[in-house]
Amino acid sequence: MDLFALYDGKYYIFSRDGKKKFIRGLGVIDTKRFMDKNEGEKINILGQDFIVLKPNIQDILSAMERKEQIVHFKDIGTIIYLSGIHAYSRVVEIGAGSGFLTLSLIYYSYPGTVYSYDISENVIKNLSEIINDWKLGGNWVGKVRDGREGIDEKNVDSIIVDIPDPWNVVSSAYESLRVNGTFIAYVPNITQVVLLKEKLLKENFKNIDVGEIIERKWVVGERESRPENTGIMHTSFIVSARKISD
Amino acid sequence: MDLFALYDGKYYIFSRDGKKKFIRGLGVIDTKRFMDKNEGEKINILGQDFIVLKPNIQDILSAMERKEQIVHFKDIGTIIYLSGIHAYSRVVEIGAGSGFLTLSLIYYSYPGTVYSYDISENVIKNLSEIINDWKLGGNWVGKVRDGREGIDEKNVDSIIVDIPDPWNVVSSAYESLRVNGTFIAYVPNITQVVLLKEKLLKENFKNIDVGEIIERKWVVGERESRPENTGIMHTSFIVSARKISD
Amino acid sequence: MDLFALYDGKYYIFSRDGKKKFIRGLGVIDTKRFMDKNEGEKINILGQDFIVLKPNIQDILSAMERKEQIVHFKDIGTIIYLSGIHAYSRVVEIGAGSGFLTLSLIYYSYPGTVYSYDISENVIKNLSEIINDWKLGGNWVGKVRDGREGIDEKNVDSIIVDIPDPWNVVSSAYESLRVNGTFIAYVPNITQVVLLKEKLLKENFKNIDVGEIIERKWVVGERESRPENTGIMHTSFIVSARKISD
Amino acid sequence: MDLFALYDGKYYIFSRDGKKKFIRGLGVIDTKRFMDKNEGEKINILGQDFIVLKPNIQDILSAMERKEQIVHFKDIGTIIYLSGIHAYSRVVEIGAGSGFLTLSLIYYSYPGTVYSYDISENVIKNLSEIINDWKLGGNWVGKVRDGREGIDEKNVDSIIVDIPDPWNVVSSAYESLRVNGTFIAYVPNITQVVLLKEKLLKENFKNIDVGEIIERKWVVGERESRPENTGIMHTSFIVSARKISD
Numbered sequence: 001m002d003l004f005a006l007y008d009g010k011y012y013i014f015s016r017d018g019k020k021k022f023i024r025g026l027g028v029i030d031t032k033r034f035m036d037k038n039e040g041e042k043i044n045i046l047g048q049d050f051i052v053l054k055p056n057i058q059d060i061l062s063a064m065e066r067k068e069q070i071v072h073f074k075d076i077g078t079i080i081y082l083s084g085i086h087a088y089s090r091v092v093e094i095g096a097g098s099g100f101l102t103l104s105l106i107y108y109s110y111p112g113t114v115y116s117y118d119i120s121e122n123v124i125k126n127l128s129e130i131i132n133d134w135k136l137g138g139n140w141v142g143k144v145r146d147g148r149e150g151i152d153e154k155n156v157d158s159i160i161v162d163i164p165d166p167w168n169v170v171s172s173a174y175e176s177l178r179v180n181g182t183f184i185a186y187v188p189n190i191t192q193v194v195l196l197k198e199k200l201l202k203e204n205f206k207n208i209d210v211g212e213i214i215e216r217k218w219v220v221g222e223r224e225s226r227p228e229n230t231g232i233m234h235t236s237f238i239v240s241a242r243k244i245s246d
Numbered sequence: 247m248d249l250f251a252l253y254d255g256k257y258y259i260f261s262r263d264g265k266k267k268f269i270r271g272l273g274v275i276d277t278k279r280f281m282d283k284n285e286g287e288k289i290n291i292l293g294q295d296f297i298v299l300k301p302n303i304q305d306i307l308s309a310m311e312r313k314e315q316i317v318h319f320k321d322i323g324t325i326i327y328l329s330g331i332h333a334y335s336r337v338v339e340i341g342a343g344s345g346f347l348t349l350s351l352i353y354y355s356y357p358g359t360v361y362s363y364d365i366s367e368n369v370i371k372n373l374s375e376i377i378n379d380w381k382l383g384g385n386w387v388g389k390v391r392d393g394r395e396g397i398d399e400k401n402v403d404s405i406i407v408d409i410p411d412p413w414n415v416v417s418s419a420y421e422s423l424r425v426n427g428t429f430i431a432y433v434p435n436i437t438q439v440v441l442l443k444e445k446l447l448k449e450n451f452k453n454i455d456v457g458e459i460i461e462r463k464w465v466v467g468e469r470e471s472r473p474e475n476t477g478i479m480h481t482s483f484i485v486s487a488r489k490i491s492d
Numbered sequence: 493m494d495l496f497a498l499y500d501g502k503y504y505i506f507s508r509d510g511k512k513k514f515i516r517g518l519g520v521i522d523t524k525r526f527m528d529k530n531e532g533e534k535i536n537i538l539g540q541d542f543i544v545l546k547p548n549i550q551d552i553l554s555a556m557e558r559k560e561q562i563v564h565f566k567d568i569g570t571i572i573y574l575s576g577i578h579a580y581s582r583v584v585e586i587g588a589g590s591g592f593l594t595l596s597l598i599y600y601s602y603p604g605t606v607y608s609y610d611i612s613e614n615v616i617k618n619l620s621e622i623i624n625d626w627k628l629g630g631n632w633v634g635k636v637r638d639g640r641e642g643i644d645e646k647n648v649d650s651i652i653v654d655i656p657d658p659w660n661v662v663s664s665a666y667e668s669l670r671v672n673g674t675f676i677a678y679v680p681n682i683t684q685v686v687l688l689k690e691k692l693l694k695e696n697f698k699n700i701d702v703g704e705i706i707e708r709k710w711v712v713g714e715r716e717s718r719p720e721n722t723g724i725m726h727t728s729f730i731v732s733a734r735k736i737s738d
Numbered sequence: 739m740d741l742f743a744l745y746d747g748k749y750y751i752f753s754r755d756g757k758k759k760f761i762r763g764l765g766v767i768d769t770k771r772f773m774d775k776n777e778g779e780k781i782n783i784l785g786q787d788f789i790v791l792k793p794n795i796q797d798i799l800s801a802m803e804r805k806e807q808i809v810h811f812k813d814i815g816t817i818i819y820l821s822g823i824h825a826y827s828r829v830v831e832i833g834a835g836s837g838f839l840t841l842s843l844i845y846y847s848y849p850g851t852v853y854s855y856d857i858s859e860n861v862i863k864n865l866s867e868i869i870n871d872w873k874l875g876g877n878w879v880g881k882v883r884d885g886r887e888g889i890d891e892k893n894v895d896s897i898i899v900d901i902p903d904p905w906n907v908v909s910s911a912y913e914s915l916r917v918n919g920t921f922i923a924y925v926p927n928i929t930q931v932v933l934l935k936e937k938l939l940k941e942n943f944k945n946i947d948v949g950e951i952i953e954r955k956w957v958v959g960e961r962e963s964r965p966e967n968t969g970i971m972h973t974s975f976i977v978s979a980r981k982i983s984d
Contacts (some may be wrong), residue, residue, distance in 0.1 A: 549822055
């Protein structure tokens, strides 16, 4: 990963490929200007100072266009933890949606490989552009395919599912996973969780676990310290399970 | 990482180095028996079947001795996410304590490097034995040193702090971090958080953020679906901050 | 209510009727001794000091025998608030169980009337003894009856339900309530809530509302201030609804 | 209480005193029209149907003008429960603010008495108008007075405090309470709670308890059942304490 960002309180992420390009919030930028800049150096664009930085996953996601249905920041760490994904992991994602999770999977499995299935050509095309331009890593394979109809990859470390009917990929997920591989689903409704768990039990998945993460942000000062007054109360339940035996 | 485990519902982790060794819960094991076993194969020990597996971070932590004051499972994902740690990261840990976080940092930064400072010789010695035997990775450096008196490493990606007076490492952490590097502290009391935030502001840290994670586990069945009745209500606040400019 | 208690850190509640009686935790007590004592006065029993007090609902519940399945303290205030019960209310309770809610209903509707239906003769008998001895109020009517088979009272202000199949009292509750009267159910599983809501909608109930209360207790001190580490994560969902038109 | 409301999905509360009056949301209403209407009867105003109802505390609060800093609905039940307030209680309120709590105290202590202290003449005047017009009860005494300078009433059952420096009424509250009387404060910041608790300990209050209520509202349907996505994460901590001995 050759990650690069400009920072002025917000993070602007793009590759230094020497081309002119349009960056949301900055306008058209000639990336030649930044070729030889080091981390920490300042750059002036139209009178404003930016710092050259190497962004991390939090910054990368903050630079993405926010759509309604995203995998929420508060859940990404837990999904990564439960999935067991780390360097060199081979991961299959069913339902790429907003791409928030896709980018996270690439970041954590690097230099491994992420295979993203989505039925929308548009979703895969947009993700492809971002991943290429932001130099997130070469080992991403986007597939305009319905993951419920089968998964090509075998012996994968983890399968991450974010579709409305996750129970419909349980069988093919089982076939695709390695022993001790993880199945993770991100599921908004408890009624969906009930159906999913039933199917996971039937297909011989083990260690099935259901949880949700409530994050409380705090305002902290010497005189005023309290949780923030309003916030996210619910996003999705996180369901995890293991394939133990063949 | 050449991770190896036996599984019978619980995970038993050790290296296949051909030596006899004592494994808690299994007794004395001659590891020669497992040298050529593949994932998914069964092994019989004194009449009981075990499956050979490659464990992930969740399994690794489950196999550790539980002491009272641990970094809780529910918080590890969030700490990893906020720290930005992934493959090749260089990480400094101040206060290794139970080792739960140390092992997680090694797992996620692999094949990077983790430097752990702890004032207890015993803590570092025990960790060293586990890390070596479990083949968690070669790039761990344990130091019987007081991190509050200075950090040798420079230009590190992240510094993770789990000591009672985190404000006392803020200055040396700032010096040690690279631009856009992350400072993360795990802090049980809000009164400590107030003191820490004051110091972070004074030392020019930016994007200071305080949160806590409440995890709700669910019991799920067709007829009975509800959150678990009792559980962990609080462990620690997670404080994160960035060094932006030199 | 002629409430009376002795206090030594715990509350011991009984009536001063001049009789000798056995009080759990105190042994046999001759209540003549307390006939003319005023609030705040001390009394010595076998070398230990007790203070004479007028207990409130929290103290009353603290003096009850704790059984497994109780309406939890944290939920009582919310149930009372949503029910609209206050002085002179006429209340029907279906399922008296541990009696925690029964005593609360008597306390808040006083000098109104509470009608408690329970299929267990034992439950009604035990409650009757406590209510009489503790002088909680004369307007309590216990019925060894199955509330699902019909409610005698009409034009009542509120009906409180704590049975495993609350949907089976919805029709008779509707008939029994006054206009703008409240239906409240205490329901452990979300799967039960789904069935109950369906039935409430069908029977023309309005303003159907489902919530749960998470209470976080805090440890507070100058140096250590934090939420308690473990606690109650879930008891029951509280479902409320209104009868609006006849 | 001669409570009266019109209902069309919202509650409009006013007294049927035979006068014409302006009702927010309805315009000018001649209350003579409603003198002889019974609960459940319909009334037509400018082509729209309204039902005549007797409102409860929830409806009463829903009809009040919402200002920013209110005692939140989710907390009222818990405050009432911890205070021990019920029929005939004598209650002192220090800081009437939005009036949400004042009206609740009147409702639950009815036919007792509530004494409200507030330094703002405007607050007391507005409350007086609402309480009189809505016929909430005759035993309310509003005082344009600083409760921190002393409380006239003695032997009261409960003192409820909602001001920025609750520690400054602790001494006079102790003098004013009866034995086993309750002190309740509604406190936004944990830093204020620390100061308050210190003062309560110093003034000999017992059974000091600090908690916060997190309410999760649920969306419930056969296919979609989940907690609401956003909501109130924090309002105030509720601090309760007892005066045990003189």
